Amino acid sequence: MKNNTKILLSSPHMGGGEKKYINDAFDTNWVVPMGPNIDGFEDDLEKYIKNDKKIICTSSGTAAIHLALILAGVKLYDEVICQSMTFSASANPIIYLGAKPIFIDSEEDTWNMCPVALEEAIVDRINKGFKPKAIIVVHLYGMPAKIETIVSIAKKYEITLIEDSAESLGSSFKGKKCGSFGDYGILSFNGNKIITTSGGGALICNTTEQKNKAVFFATQAKDDAVHYQHSEIGYNYRMSNVLAGIGRGQMEVLDQHIALRRENNKFYQNLFENIKGVKVFKEFSPDHFSNFWLTCIIIDNKKSNFDNEELRIALKGENIESRPLWKPLHLQPVFNTFEFYGSEICENLFKNGLCLPSGSNLSKEDKVRISNIIKSI
Numbered sequence: 001m002k003n004n005t006k007i008l009l010s011s012p013h014m015g016g017g018e019k020k021y022i023n024d025a026f027d028t029n030w031v032v033p034m035g036p037n038i039d040g041f042e043d044d045l046e047k048y049i050k051n052d053k054k055i056i057c058t059s060s061g062t063a064a065i066h067l068a069l070i071l072a073g074v075k076l077y078d079e080v081i082c083q084s085m086t087f088s089a090s091a092n093p094i095i096y097l098g099a100k101p102i103f104i105d106s107e108e109d110t111w112n113m114c115p116v117a118l119e120e121a122i123v124d125r126i127n128k129g130f131k132p133k134a135i136i137v138v139h140l141y142g143m144p145a146k147i148e149t150i151v152s153i154a155k156k157y158e159i160t161l162i163e164d165s166a167e168s169l170g171s172s173f174k175g176k177k178c179g180s181f182g183d184y185g186i187l188s189f190n191g192n193k194i195i196t197t198s199g200g201g202a203l204i205c206n207t208t209e210q211k212n213k214a215v216f217f218a219t220q221a222k223d224d225a226v227h228y229q230h231s232e233i234g235y236n237y238r239m240s241n242v243l244a245g246i247g248r249g250q251m252e253v254l255d256q257h258i259a260l261r262r263e264n265n266k267f268y269q270n271l272f273e274n275i276k277g278v279k280v281f282k283e284f285s286p287d288h289f290s291n292f293w294l295t296c297i298i299i300d301n302k303k304s305n306f307d308n309e310e311l312r313i314a315l316k317g318e319n320i321e322s323r324p325l326w327k328p329l330h331l332q333p334v335f336n337t338f339e340f341y342g343s344e345i346c347e348n349l350f351k352n353g354l355c356l357p358s359g360s361n362l363s364k365e366d367k368v369r370i371s372n373i374i375k376s377i
């Protein structure tokens with residue numbers, strides 16, 4: 001019988017060690033949003049990200065972005081610069097704070113924030129009397145942005161830099177891990193990410209003082225008093241100690257899973273090598289090391305005999321999931337009234353791109369099914 005089970009874009013892939021840590025949480029009754037698994041997971045992440053970073057686990061990546069913006073001092077009516085080509089969660093917390101996103105186009109090499117458009121935007125906003133409070137740069141699909149240039153622009157204008165590394169745990173630029181370049185970084189452990197705690201995230205900061213402040217806001221902003229005393233508005237954003245146990249187990253297989261995702265990228269590069277008009281997205285320079293969370297392609301339908309939508313539907317017919325690239329936020333109904341700087345680079349990526357199944361648990365058999373359809377189209 002033909003195997004027709006659904007092949008997903010990216011699904012959870014347990015390593016086996018997770019249950020031990022979950023059982024520990026039950027055995028010791030640490031079924032609360034604090035405890036040894038959280039401490040252990042934060043420790044593992046700090047050792048992995050290096051550069052003496054301090055990390056706090058949160059209930060989601062979105063919560064971590066919200067906390068980063070609060071620590072950056074973003075307030076009502078402030079402006080925050082954000083990469084346009086990304087998931088809406090990168091920008092939603094700007095709105096939570098009553099601040100205003102300013103969107104920036106991508107560049108062709110990494111599909112991430114264009115440094116030229118970024119500087120143009122900063123200069124223009126300053127000239128108009130609104131100096132941006134923060135910059136949110138994203139390493140999309142695991143591909144490191146042109147982060148060195150972006151760091152130097154942020155420094156030049158003294159603007160806080162937040163790295164959205166939700167998709168890029170394990171990616172690096174010149175050997176330095178994504179998430180460790182900015183004033184703050186964030187990670188996500190949602191179900192579809194490179195490692196998962198079913199849902200969760202982390203905030204990466206530079207100092208213990210920042211970490212303590214983040215924990216304060218993430219645990220309802222309780223003042224130092226015997227009774228419940230509050231001088232600021234807090235949030236309930238801490239990770240569960242049970243879920244942190246999954247994270248500890250996942251850390252044991254992270255690098256192995258990155259190697260598998262990178263093999264998927266090679267598989268697609270070989271597959272599309274002789275197919276006209278299709279480019280598989282890859283690292284444009286050896287400085288950029290991608291975890292290839294997802295492998296994506298760009299189709300030039302003047303040269304190929306199919307477009308991204310035709311390929312998506314053909315794959316769907318065989319129960320294989322694929323998806324268009326992130327729709328740029330400046331084109332989203334909920335954000336299209338905000339300023340945008342750049343041209344049509346991210347818009348064209350969205351029009352012509354497709355994300356392909358990229359899980360670290362993609363089997364040989366799955367790859368045969370994918371190959372057969374692509375060859376037939």
Ligand SMILES: *Cc1c(COP(=O)(O)O)cnc(C)c1O
Binds near residue numbers: 189
């Ligand atoms: C997944 C994701 C987020 C949000 O993370 P959650 O843990 O789902 O809240 C933010 N930014 C990007 C780019 C993402 O892919």
